Amino acid sequence: xxxxxxxxxxxxxxxxxxxxxxxxxxxxxxxxxxxxxxxxxxxxxxxxxxxxxxxxxxxxxxxxxxxxxxxxxxxxxxxxxxxxxxxxxxxxxxxxxxxxxxxxxxxxxxxxxxxxxxxxxxxxxxxxxxxxxxxxxxxxxxxxxxxxxxxxxxxxxxxxxxxxxxxxxxxxxxxxxxxxxxxxxxxxxxxxxxxxxxxxxxxxxxxxxxxxxxxxxxxxxxxxxxxxxxxxxxxxxxxxxxxxxxxxxxxxxxxxxxxxxxxxxxxxxxxxxxxxxxxxxxxxxxxxxxxxxxxxxxxxxxxxxxxxxxxxxxxxxxxxxxxxxxxxxxxxxxxxxxxxxxxxxxxxxxxxxxxxxxxxxxxxxxxxxxxxxxxxxxxxxxxxxxxxxxxxxxxxxxxxxxxxxxxxxxxxxxxxxxxxxxxxxxxxxxxxxxxxxxxxxxxxxxxxxxxxxxxxxxxxxxxxxxxxxxxxxxxxxxxxxxxxxxxxxxxxxxxxxxxxxxxxxxxxxxxxxxxxxxxxxxxxxxxxxxxxxxxxxxxxxxxxxxxxxxxxxxxxxxxxxxxxxxxxxxxxxxxxxxxxxxxxxxxxxxxxxxxxxxxxxxxxxxxxxxxxxxxxxxxxxxxxxxxxxxxxxxxxxxxxxxxxxxxxxxxxxxxxxxxxxxxxxxxxxxxxxxxxxxxxxxxxxxxxxxxxxxxxxxxxxxxxxxxxxxxx
Numbered sequence: 085x086x087x088x089x090x091x092x093x094x095x096x097x098x099x100x101x102x103x104x105x106x107x108x109x110x111x112x113x114x115x116x117x118x119x120x121x122x123x124x125x126x127x128x129x130x131x132x133x134x135x136x137x138x139x140x141x142x143x144x145x146x147x148x149x150x151x152x153x154x155x156x157x158x159x160x161x162x163x164x165x166x167x168x169x170x171x172x173x174x175x176x177x178x179x180x181x182x183x184x185x186x187x188x189x190x191x192x193x194x195x196x197x198x199x200x201x202x203x204x205x206x207x208x209x210x211x212x213x214x215x216x217x218x219x220x221x222x223x224x225x226x227x228x229x230x231x232x233x234x235x236x237x238x239x240x241x242x243x244x245x246x247x248x249x250x251x252x253x254x255x256x257x258x259x260x261x262x263x264x265x266x267x268x269x270x271x272x273x274x275x276x277x278x279x280x281x282x283x284x285x286x287x288x289x290x291x292x293x294x295x296x297x298x299x300x301x302x303x304x305x306x307x308x309x310x311x312x313x314x315x316x317x318x319x320x321x322x323x324x325x326x327x328x329x330x331x332x333x334x335x336x337x338x339x340x341x342x343x344x345x346x347x348x349x350x351x352x353x354x355x356x357x358x359x360x361x362x363x364x365x366x367x368x369x370x371x372x373x374x375x376x377x378x379x380x381x382x383x384x385x386x387x388x389x390x391x392x393x394x395x396x397x398x399x400x401x402x403x404x405x406x407x408x409x410x411x412x413x414x415x416x417x418x419x420x421x422x423x424x425x426x427x428x429x430x431x432x433x434x435x436x437x438x439x440x441x442x443x444x445x446x447x448x449x450x451x452x453x454x455x456x457x458x459x460x461x462x463x464x465x466x467x468x469x470x471x472x473x474x475x476x477x478x479x480x481x482x483x484x485x486x487x488x489x490x491x492x493x494x495x496x497x498x499x500x501x502x503x504x505x506x507x508x509x510x511x512x513x514x515x516x517x518x519x520x521x522x523x524x525x526x527x528x529x530x531x532x533x534x535x536x537x538x539x540x541x542x543x544x545x546x547x548x549x550x551x552x553x554x555x556x557x558x559x560x561x562x563x564x565x566x567x568x569x570x571x572x573x574x575x576x577x578x579x580x581x582x583x584x585x586x587x588x589x590x591x592x593x594x595x596x597x598x599x600x601x602x603x604x605x606x607x608x609x610x611x612x613x614x615x616x617x618x619x620x621x622x623x624x625x626x627x628x629x630x631x632x633x634x635x636x637x638x639x640x641x642x643x644x645x646x647x648x649x650x651x652x653x654x655x656x657x658x659x660x661x662x663x664x665x666x667x668x669x670x671x672x673x674x675x676x677x678x679x680x681x682x683x684x685x686x687x688x689x690x691x692x693x694x695x696x697x698x699x700x701x702x703x704x705x706x707x708x709x710x711x712x713x714x715x716x717x718x719x720x721x722x723x724x725x726x727x728x729x730x731x732x733x734x735x736x737x738x739x740x741x742x743x744x745x746x747x748x749x750x751x752x753x754x755x756x757x758x759x760x761x762x763x764x765x766x767x768x769x770x771x772x773x774x775x776x777x778x779x780x781x782x783x784x785x786x787x788x789x790x791x792x793x794x795x796x
Contacts, residue, residue: 129188131179132164150187192233196224198253495584496538496567512588519592519723536567558645561593597725598643632685643792658705660781669784711735
């Protein structure tokens with residue numbers, strides 16, 4: 085069981101009502117309470133939890149600063165994107181709990197205007213004591229001066245950095261109509277213009293205000309004699325003040341003991357509830373101890389001042405020091421209010437003592453379940469993003485439901501593991517150096533290198549949605565990764581998914597292989613060379629002499645993605661000659677444009693027809709009776725997509741060459757005489773013989789980089 089949100093809120097506000105600040109005065113206690121209820125931002129300062137890496141532009145990587153230079157020599161407030169919960173806005177110490185930077189807020193324009201307005205009202209209504217009370221306040225000439233603002237706020241019973249000046253003004257207005265100020269008017273003006281019972285007319289005679297000082301020690305006897313005959317004016321109310329202060333001290337002692345002896349739970353995957361509980365305990369203990377000291381000190385001052393005033397009760401008004409007057413003012417103004425407030429606190433304490441111990445006990449502890457407090461939703465509560473608010477066991481938004489979807493305001497986020505190589509220069513969230521051939525491979529990789537982390541959800545309730553952004557290809561392929569938080573089936577949020585901040589990731593994705601085409605640029609009118617219609621097969625005659633023939637090999641490449649391709653040219657043959665080279669394969673580079681083209685020269689001899697030199701040892705093909713050369717050109721892109729094309733050079737045996745020559749001569753004669761001639765062996769038949777051969781010897785290989793043409 086954990087502490088319900090309403091109980092936590094009530095406990096905290098009671099602490100504020102009692103002890104927050106330097107003086108337990110009427111306006112301050114009400115002001116803090118209303119400020120928290122109406123708007124959590126109206127606390128003494130702002131606690132910014134922006135991390136260095138979350139800052140924008142020139143401030144990235146630096147610690148957050150409350151004020152920055154506007155470029156004109158002036159400091160302006162620095163915008164804060166992530167503000168701590170209202171606990172962190174109390175002081176610099178409470179802000180440090182959240183790892184933030186505390187920025188006191190200073191602007192008392194409203195207080196400056198309010199005091200001026202109320203002085204005019206007091207003078208018009210002839211409220212002498214109230215007017216003097218306001219005129220004695222520190223003068224505010226610069227509403228952005230923290231010293232002037234703080235001094236004025238402290239005068240009215242508020243801490244120096246309290247920023248809800250509207251509440252201060254409202255409380256000051258209430259003072260002038262309170263019974264306490266009616267007494268002050270009577271005390272300062274020594275009587276009203278009407279002595280009728282129940283007359284509320286505050287038109288008093290204008291006389292110098294009474295300022296109290298301790299009695300003269302040399303005239304102690306006379307003073308004591310007078311005090312025995314006189315009662316302190318409004319003495320009953322003053323004694324009530326002392327009683328209220330003593331009651332407050334007892335109440336604070338009880339609250340402190342209850343908080344100190346309670347135990348914190350540990351719930352959620354990161355023990356967030358326990359952390360918050362300990363934080364509340366720590367803050368509550370501190371404010372109760374401080375409040376106890378303040379109230380006990382105030383009680384002692386009040387009692388002392390009461391005795392001094394009793395001795396001066398019938399003494400003529402005299403002008404004396406401001407210090408005792410300020411103490412007196414504070415005690416009188418606080419008296420009736422404290423008496424009413426602590427009566428409510430005592431009633432609350434009876435419920436709180438038992439409830440707090442049960443609510444903060446571990447779930448396994450025996451005892452009755454904590455009470456359920458119906459707390460209406462309060463839209464005026466400022467809900468601030470913070471880790472763990474969706475799984476701390478508290479009703480943070482005041483809708484009577486603990487840890488519902490609306491409370492989990494800290495979305496899941498992405499974290500890149502060390503498995504990926506990132507590029508320093510990047511136009512999106514992440515630029516990875518990895519390259520992939522399929523979308524499936526890319527998504528699988530992204531799933532592996534990105535983790536989804538969440539302040540509340542266990543791993544089984546977080547996932548990733550990965551989609552390729554349309555129109556992005558090749559090295560600039562981009563994926564959007566969206567972290568998503570889900571909830572258990574038995575949760576009130578079972579049908580809800582909470583997406584986090586997506587990330588755009590850029591990597592290489594090339595799903596299309598490049599293309600390559602090879603052939604031979606041979607003059608088709610050459611009688612000694614024949615080439616197939618697709619230019620992929622070249623037939624050359626065998627020669628008895630050892631020589632090399634330029635095949636006039638050509639190749640073209642194209643790819644859908646920019647960037648160089650790796651090209652490999654391999655030459656194989658069905659015959660192998662020991663002791664000499666059958667081919668010459670080289671890369672020829674153009675020094676002007678850097679292009680590289682393969683050049684192939686072949687030996688037009690064959691083992692089968694005896695054209696090979698007798699000085700060499702030649703292994704013939706057992707199936708084919710002629711030599712052929714196969715040229716395989718493969719190109720590979722950056723992600724490994726490969727394309728291959730094959731061209732062939734067939735060395736036609738000499739007997740076939742002679743037959744072919746005779747056939748050509750016969751065809752020529754026939755054409756002239758009209759007679760027929762014998763048909764030559766077509767290239768297609770030669771290729772069938774090539775296909776039947778199962779012997780290949782690798783003779784030469786060259787590699788190079790080539791810049792492909794773009795795909796049309």
